[in-house]
Amino acid sequence: MLAAARRLFASRDPRAVTMDDIAREAGVGRGTLYRRYPDTVSIAVALLDAHERELQEKLLHGEPPLGPGAAPAERMAAFYTAMVELLDQHIDLVLGAEVGDARFTGGAYGFWRVHVRSLLVEADLADPDALVDILLAPLAPEAFRFQKETRHLGPDRITSALHLLARGVFR
Amino acid sequence: MLAAARRLFASRDPRAVTMDDIAREAGVGRGTLYRRYPDTVSIAVALLDAHERELQEKLLHGEPPLGPGAAPAERMAAFYTAMVELLDQHIDLVLGAEVGDARFTGGAYGFWRVHVRSLLVEADLADPDALVDILLAPLAPEAFRFQKETRHLGPDRITSALHLLARGVFR
DNA sequence: GTCATAAGTGGACGCACCGTCCAGTTAATT
């Protein structure tokens, strides 16, 4: 069922994938699908979960500069690099998982938020609570998709620009 | 009809307002509504248009620091201030107008993009094409709404944080 | 091995919204 969903998310606009589509592709009835997942968002989240946990683990206990030990500015830049990589590899799943408000209500955003906020606090910057969501905004999947698909920017250029941002904010 | 739509956008989640709702509230049939507007997005855009044009005019021919004459960093900060004000006053309309991809395909985003890009060029910063969308990302209505409604941040704090961003990027 | 109970399955159902279409009405023109 998850494999069927992954195929569909990859093969067309993830936001247009319906529960019927997934059920049909998986060869099961709608009721069976609904028994396990309440909507397409939670299916995309389930598919994305492993990758997000992996990054979260590296942020908490990995090597610097992603993990603890490096200066906040370095860690922020490394975080941007890792997030762009994750977005680039799984943009279809992230688009499926973070449609509309789901981006903010899902657990992953909370994790990124706590992490970046702690970096801001460590760097002793003014009003981390206001800055944190601003620094995370460029990682919104819709924004990334626009840069990638419409503006034809590669992950490297996006990452470089984000590094400029990180360097600018973290004096 | 526009008045009815404005009432509805203001009174509930703008993304949940349907064409039937607006037609009923306006006291006309669905067909009549569709004759003038193809979807709810274009209705929200029509309501927002006047306010956006006003700001665009100020950017092009107004007094500095919003208009021409001030340093790019100053103009960027002023632009952030004005955009936060616009978002704060009309968040319901912007949410209705920029749902999903509409944010990027609508004409307004293109205008903001050209403006900010020209400031980046004037300041001689690296890769304006990559930076511009990153600097505009925090102005996405979903992000602003999250900061305002969920994080309970006032426009002043958001503006200050954005100024920090502008100052950081524009050396 | 048989039977009762539980867990699981898949499609049918009613609902909401979409976008189109058209018969009827109203206004404009000569």
Add this chain to the structure above:
DNA sequence: AATTAACTGGACGGTGCGTCCACTTATGAC
């Protein structure tokens, strides 16, 4: 007054949603 044009509002078919339930399959007791 008559002809034409423009407008109106609801009916229609289509799609996706989420629930519900008759049926099948697995589990465990005797």
